[in-house]
Amino acid sequence: MGKTLSEKILSLKAGREVKANEVVTVSPDFVLSHDNSAAIIQEFRQIGLKKVAAPEKIVIVLDHVVPAASEKHALNHKIIREFVEEQKLPHFFDIEAGVCHQVFCEQGFALPGLLITGSDSHTTTYGAFGAMAIGIGRTEMASIWATDEIWLRVPETIKFNLKGKLQPGVMSKDVILRLIGDLGAEGANYKAVEFAGEAVASLSMESRMVMTNMAAEMGAKNGYFEPDALCLEWLRGRARKEFEVIYSDPDANYEAIYEYDLSSLEPQVACPHSVDNVKKVNEVAGTSFNQALLGTCTNGRLEDLEMAVRILKGKRINRRIRMLVLPASRQVYLEALKRGWLEILAEAGAVILNPGCGPCLGAHMGVLAPGEVALSTANRNFKGRMGSRDSAIYLASPATVAASALEGQIVDPRSYL
């Protein structure tokens, strides 16, 4: 019996052959943290060590509340900058860089075959490049900074075999929402999910990142695509270190295999207040909302902005809607600026925010009032996440969000393209 990608990466790391359900102690290739580095530093200090074990592996990106929204946030940022200086950490990205997951990939840290841990649940994103990328907590991150090691249980794997081609106006966001709706919010708990099949070749790297990003929302430990020519091309000139491409063996053991035909998929929406409460857009068409959010680490990349531009160019969004655009990174922001897309979106009535997490987690910049409803391209719609505990969030693709902002109510975007 062959091995899955996760079994192979952890076997290489552990220096012995391991299978699902074994526990290994391994050393990650890169470790990511963001504004929560302030709390990790506090824990690291308590351990009593003077120096982190492997400074070259630590990647810190300030993104959650940037620029600082309060004195306490500012203090946390200051503590992090001072620690970066003190420990001579080479991979630090300050408030101008963007959302950690996008920055991490753009900067060439997310590479095939690597083991990556991050103190953020959406660390799973890097599996788009064939890495094994796992979200962990603060204490574990402090422990890795101290020891350069972590214990992990080798996950079982669920495979999604995707075939067919998406219709125009249907995006990879719709695919992952459908999968989460079918499998449930804990459907892949502690497990790896592999996105495979002939349809993968037609998905851009950006589209794949949407799906691995949201693998976390079905409880997955990691989610991944096997690297192909498109992936390797994307990495050319970016890769920070040598890497070896790892694939699952053809006779690998999967806990379950699900087949999906993308050609018949309709646009989907995750309704309040859980990500697995997924319906077809047409089932909730006509639902009104107050705020549209286009962006975040899920859908704030160029192809997402381009989709909105195609729908909103020369038009004006509904006057009752506040639309926020949150590019995923400075690179995305600059490119969209050069292409004139930010101008088109601003002319359509959108507010362009600086890259960061801001409104997605209700931290600042666009917090919801009691009774308000948001339609967002983000990955999470937990009750009260974007502000008041009495507010609600619908999650959808950039196409659905843009078309709906135009109409002032949720609509199927396919007729707008």
Place this chain on the structure above:
Amino acid sequence: MKIIKGRVWILIDEQGRLIEDIDTDQIYHNAYLHITDISQMGQYALGNLKGYEDFPLKVGQGDIIIAGRNFGAGSSRQQAVDCFLALKIGAIIAPSFSPIYWRNAINSGLAVLRCHHLNDLVSNHRLESGDILEVNVHSGEAFNITKKIAFSIEPMSPVQLAIYLAGNLFAYGRQMVRQG
């Protein structure tokens, strides 16, 4: 031998069912993520869970929380574990936990325990809020002292038990170092 004993708090909805998928935003809202002092986090525990907004004021040291499946879904924010440590919660028992929450709790020394028949116990009133419960984390034997009903939970795994008995991941690490 470690026995956890405490008063039970069952997180149920208006229909009396265990609340499932209690996510990290309901446990510890984003608005307080900038706080780094654990002792300040207890006051916000479950602050965003409907019907339990005043939980921190009512809960007592050593109390045991009973919740529905997939407890702790969502964010990796460890404040969602820390807030219960601040309140000195004795244990959280649920049919299942989200994976990151599970690891965070184990590494922080918060007792998290899985019990697959909680829904039956609660719907049949064999376990109710206010009952005094005793749990043997080694064997998985649980006993509702108030109602004199025994049931079983999943015992802690060896790694979990070792970290829990040491206090947390760091204390466990120090023990390992001492033992060479």
